[in-house]
Amino acid sequence: MPDKSDIPSLPDRIGFLSTSTVGHAGRASKTIAQKGGPYVLALIMVAVVWQVAIVALNPPSAILPSPSKVARTFIEELLSGELPINAWVSLSRVTIAWIISAVVGIPLGVLIARSRVAEKLIDPVIELFRPISPLAWIPLAILWFGIGESGKIFIIFIATFFPIVLNTVDGIKRVDPVLLRAGQTLGCSNGPELFFRVMLPAALPSILVGMRISFGTGWAAIIAAELVAANSGLGYLIADGMEILRSDLVMVGMIAIGIIGVLVDSIFKQLASRIA
Amino acid sequence: MAIVEQVSQYPETSISEPAITINRVSKQFHDDEGGVIEALRSTSIDIKEGEFVVVVGPSGCGKSTLLNMLGGFDSPSSGQIRVDGEPINGPHIQRGMVFQDYALFPWLTVIDNVMFGLRKTHSKAAAREVAMKWLELVGLGEFAQKHPLHLSGGMKQRVAIARTFATDPKVILMDEPFGALDALTRRFLQQQLLKIWSEHRKTVVFITHSVQEAVYLANRVIIMTARPGQVKLDAPINLPHPRKVTSAEFRETETTIFEALDEEMAKTFSLDSADGFSD
Numbered sequence: 001m002p003d004k005s006d007i008p009s010l011p012d013r014i015g016f017l018s019t020s021t022v023g024h025a026g027r028a029s030k031t032i033a034q035k036g037g038p039y040v041l042a043l044i045m046v047a048v049v050w051q052v053a054i055v056a057l058n059p060p061s062a063i064l065p066s067p068s069k070v071a072r073t074f075i076e077e078l079l080s081g082e083l084p085i086n087a088w089v090s091l092s093r094v095t096i097a098w099i100i101s102a103v104v105g106i107p108l109g110v111l112i113a114r115s116r117v118a119e120k121l122i123d124p125v126i127e128l129f130r131p132i133s134p135l136a137w138i139p140l141a142i143l144w145f146g147i148g149e150s151g152k153i154f155i156i157f158i159a160t161f162f163p164i165v166l167n168t169v170d171g172i173k174r175v176d177p178v179l180l181r182a183g184q185t186l187g188c189s190n191g192p193e194l195f196f197r198v199m200l201p202a203a204l205p206s207i208l209v210g211m212r213i214s215f216g217t218g219w220a221a222i223i224a225a226e227l228v229a230a231n232s233g234l235g236y237l238i239a240d241g242m243e244i245l246r247s248d249l250v251m252v253g254m255i256a257i258g259i260i261g262v263l264v265d266s267i268f269k270q271l272a273s274r275i276a
Numbered sequence: 277m278a279i280v281e282q283v284s285q286y287p288e289t290s291i292s293e294p295a296i297t298i299n300r301v302s303k304q305f306h307d308d309e310g311g312v313i314e315a316l317r318s319t320s321i322d323i324k325e326g327e328f329v330v331v332v333g334p335s336g337c338g339k340s341t342l343l344n345m346l347g348g349f350d351s352p353s354s355g356q357i358r359v360d361g362e363p364i365n366g367p368h369i370q371r372g373m374v375f376q377d378y379a380l381f382p383w384l385t386v387i388d389n390v391m392f393g394l395r396k397t398h399s400k401a402a403a404r405e406v407a408m409k410w411l412e413l414v415g416l417g418e419f420a421q422k423h424p425l426h427l428s429g430g431m432k433q434r435v436a437i438a439r440t441f442a443t444d445p446k447v448i449l450m451d452e453p454f455g456a457l458d459a460l461t462r463r464f465l466q467q468q469l470l471k472i473w474s475e476h477r478k479t480v481v482f483i484t485h486s487v488q489e490a491v492y493l494a495n496r497v498i499i500m501t502a503r504p505g506q507v508k509l510d511a512p513i514n515l516p517h518p519r520k521v522t523s524a525e526f527r528e529t530e531t532t533i534f535e536a537l538d539e540e541m542a543k544t545f546s547l548d549s550a551d552g553f554s555d
Contacts, residue, residue, distance in 0.1 A: 186393035
């Protein structure tokens with residue numbers, strides 16, 4: 001089946017001068033429909049392959065439940081409030097840690113990009129810690145913080161911190177020097193004024209990319225952290241499903257993770273395209 | 277090596293004290309291997325208020341270096357540059373600059389770009405009014421709410437010109453502003469610039485590779501020697517506006533400048549090859 005969403009995107013490209021007179025709202029709703037379509041199609045395709053596998057292999061339902069069974073469980077969990085609550089718990093953990101990362105990481109990134117000394121001092125530390133997966137910190141986090149909230153916030157902080165710092169450094173370093181010169185000849189004093197009026201807005205698209213990527217890495221890490229040590233959250237839902245041999249529950253958790261991940265990412269993309 | 281210097285009896289009467297004095301300015305750079313590049317050697321130029329000076333020269337003749345020093349982005353190794361009697365101390369809003377690659381702020385709309393330099397001196401409403409006036413003057417009033425991304429190169433440069441003139445600087449520095457544009461757009465922008473200049477009489481220092489552009493725009497052309505840059509020829513252009521590039525006088529002026537430049541081009545090439553073989 002040909003991808004329908006390809007067709008409306010064509011006139012968009014031809015007359016970008018004229019289409020920009022169309023309001024933002026019109027464009028936004030169009031792109032949501034355009035972007036949502038392929039995902040729905042992908043879900044249907046996965047369900048078809050899945051159903052075929054069940055018909056062909058006939059596995060016990062505790063190992064591989066049918067799509068319809070999982071869909072039923074999904075709706076049950078959704079209506080009982082179990083799924084929304086756990087999703088909310090996971091999301092809020094990531095969001096809190098991610099905000100802390102941004103508050104610490106963006107100024108640090110600016111400092112590294114602007115100061116040679118800071119770069120020489122901090123860069124090696126970052127390079128040493130960056131390859132260590134946030135998951136490797138889970139045992140220490142449990143030792144230090146127990147299984148409470150702060151341990152999970154700590155893990156997600158580790159997972160979200162580096163993309164934010166590195167993209168901020170990159171964004172600030174790549175600011176076109178001619179823009180700074182233009183700012184200066186237009187009366188910006190060479191200090192906070194030039195920074196806030198020219199440098200930061202010029203680097204913002206790159207900083208937002210860092211924020212988007214880090215939310216993704218944080219979202220992947222929270223599930224792992226909750227699998228190991230938690231009594232709430234989507235990771236906990238999955239771990240619980242495994243313990244009581246409910247593979248349908250495990251899959252519901254996985255599907256929720258995927259859907260929320262895609263939704264959050266598309267919100268960021270939408271936001272970035274508004275700003276840039 | 278004699279330098280041809282025609283000290284001009286400048287014909288216009290309304291012109292007063294020199295707005296810019298460049299006094300025995302030299303500039304050396306250090307290259308990566310610890311060597312010294314002499315970009316500019318003991319150059320002196322007086323520019324009067326309201327003059328439209330175009331500087332032409334072979335590449336690497338130090339004309340951009342000179343403009344950067346006028347802009348306050350760089351300082352002379354020796355000698356002095358004064359604007360209205362004051363030494364230059366960093367960039368200033370009184371010395372506006374138009375860049376070859378436009379340097380518009382992509383996150384701001386066209387009108388917000390033009391308003392950028394008016395923030396400190398104008399209320400928001402007044403700034404908007406001034407900006408709109410300038411946008412209309414360069415024929416882009418209806419593009420005020422667009423982002424620069426959606427404009428062509430020529431339109432972007434018109435916004436940049438409006439943005440610089442809007443702040444009402446004493447001196448406007450233009451660094452090959454039309455260098456990236458096609459011939460037709462270039463001619464159109466030259467005409468617009470002349471129109472604005474004739475109405476507002478700013479002191480303009482304009483840098484270009486193009487001899488035709490120099491003769492078309494300038495009321496004074498300065499030709500630089502090959503590196504180290506010095507003034508080779510300093511000539512008034514007295515042709516009446518609008519100038520016709522096909523007229524005999526225009527061609528004659530162009531020829532004089534081309535001949536002076538050709539000598540320097542020859543030196544540049546021999547210099548390059550000497551560099552190549554000496555190490």
